[in-house]
Each structure stands twice: as structure tokens, then as C-alpha cells.
Amino acid sequence: MTQTPTSSVIQAQDLGLTFQTNDGPVHALKDVTLTINKGEFVSFIGPSGCGKTTFLRTIADLEQPTAGTLTVNGMSPSEARKARAYGYVFQAAGLYPWRTIGGNIKLPLEIMGFSKAEQKERCARVLELVELAGFEKKFPWQLSGGMQQRASIARALAFDADILLMDEPFGALDEIVRDRLNEELLKLWARTEKTIGFVTHSIPEAVYLSTKIVVMSPRPGRITDIIESPLPKERPLDIRDSQQFIDIAHRVREGLRAGYDEAAE
Numbered sequence: 001m002t003q004t005p006t007s008s009v010i011q012a013q014d015l016g017l018t019f020q021t022n023d024g025p026v027h028a029l030k031d032v033t034l035t036i037n038k039g040e041f042v043s044f045i046g047p048s049g050c051g052k053t054t055f056l057r058t059i060a061d062l063e064q065p066t067a068g069t070l071t072v073n074g075m076s077p078s079e080a081r082k083a084r085a086y087g088y089v090f091q092a093a094g095l096y097p098w099r100t101i102g103g104n105i106k107l108p109l110e111i112m113g114f115s116k117a118e119q120k121e122r123c124a125r126v127l128e129l130v131e132l133a134g135f136e137k138k139f140p141w142q143l144s145g146g147m148q149q150r151a152s153i154a155r156a157l158a159f160d161a162d163i164l165l166m167d168e169p170f171g172a173l174d175e176i177v178r179d180r181l182n183e184e185l186l187k188l189w190a191r192t193e194k195t196i197g198f199v200t201h202s203i204p205e206a207v208y209l210s211t212k213i214v215v216m217s218p219r220p221g222r223i224t225d226i227i228e229s230p231l232p233k234e235r236p237l238d239i240r241d242s243q244q245f246i247d248i249a250h251r252v253r254e255g256l257r258a259g260y261d262e263a264a265e
């Protein structure tokens, strides 16, 4: 088998972000050094307030770092945003209720000035990818929560950016739907070869999905462990019963506990 050379897509070096608030400075990120390579699926896990969302938002140029350096595809986050380097999926599906699913997916494409024909073609393609073909004319309220979240993923995929940033996209869904979407997301990742940054609170979700798991802890928000997953790329759901899976989950839990202990000191 030939090994594809790894190239770094996101590179953070000693990255810091301190918010100045009325209650004093909040160190949302401190000394974050991380490389995300092309085609990796990287999860960020940690307790509330450890800076997971802030890190994703900094990559997306929605927050400005106060220390260190960050590059996305070799560019500054602002240049990468202008080059439409990524799609972003938020915690809530965030679909406009007065627009159909197709209308929601086409909206950013409209704003970007894609032709009607191109919008139609892209919309059909991404709906197919998330297995929602045939739902283009439905309104969000006619879809289940899981389907709405898939539509929101389709909208993020419509730009065809190489990087997909996902902030707890399945957090509000029940476990059975979440399992199914996790499986579908892995298939989608394998088909599209995107680089994915994924925020979660769930240890099984992080271990099941990721090639790399970044464990974080709060006050200040920092990385306590980076785990390269030895699991194969092809992952049936029952891989979660394997010893290898249990061992990785154990290491994530240990990393989380270490972060808690340090923060309490």
C-alpha cells in the first residue's frame, strides 16, 4: 500500500486567547500547539469552558488570538476565510424556517454568486451525500432533528471546502440517532476525504470518529493529551466493544481527570 505524504492543514503554535471581561481576564486558550494534517478527523473533548468552541472559532476567523500563531492551509485564518477554506456546522442546525431545505442549502451559494444551475447541481449533490435526496422542497419543521442536522451538514458541504469544522453537531440528539449519524459521518468523511475538526462532550463519540483526539481542560483552556488513534479507518459500530476502543476511551478519561485535578489545585 502506498502511503500518502501527510501535509499539515491547520497549524497552531503556542496559541493563546484571553478575553477581557468585567470580572477580569478569561484565559480561554493557553499555549495550544497542534498540527492537523490533511484528511484527519480530529475531535476536541473536554469539560465546559475548556476552549473547544473558542479554538474552532479562532480557526474560522471568528475570534482573534492574543498570543502565538495559527495558519490554515498555510494562510492566516482571515485569508483562509476569504478563500472559503472551510464549512462550519453549529450546535443547533440553524436552518431558516421560512426557507425549504434546498433554499437553506442554496442561500450561501446565492450570496457567493454561484449561477442558478450551479446552485441546483451542488444542492442535489450534497443532499445525496447526507442521504436526504428528495427532501429539497420540504421545510425544516417537516424533518426530524437528526435530518435537520444532516441538512445543516449538507449546507456546510455545499461550498466544497476541504475543511469541515463541526461544533457539537449531534449534542442535542438522542443516542440512537446520534449513533446512526456518527456512522454516516464516517462514511461521508471516507467518501469526501475532508479534514474534520469536531467538538464533542462524548468520550465514545470522540473515540469512534477520530483519527486524533485532543483532550482539553479549563482555567486556562489548554491541551492535556493528544491521542493518535490506532483504530482502522473502517469502523462498524460494534468496534466500541473492542479492547482497543476501551483502552483509548480509558486514556481519554484519564486525560480529562488529570485536567480536573490540575485545575482544582
Ligand SMILES: Nc1ncnc2c1ncn2[C@@H]1O[C@H](COP(=O)(O)OP(=O)(O)OP(=O)(O)O)[C@@H](O)[C@H]1O
Pocket: 019, 020, 021, 026, 027, 028, 046, 047, 048, 049, 050, 051, 052, 053, 054, 055, 221
Ligand atoms: N466572547 C467571550 N467573552 C468572554 N469570555 C468568553 C467569550 N467566549 C468564550 N468565553 C469564555 O472562554 C472560555 C472558553 O469558552 P468556550 O466556549 O470556548 O468553551 P467550550 O469548551 O467550548 O465550552 P462548552 O463545552 O460549554 O461549549 C469560557 O470560560 C467562556 O466563558
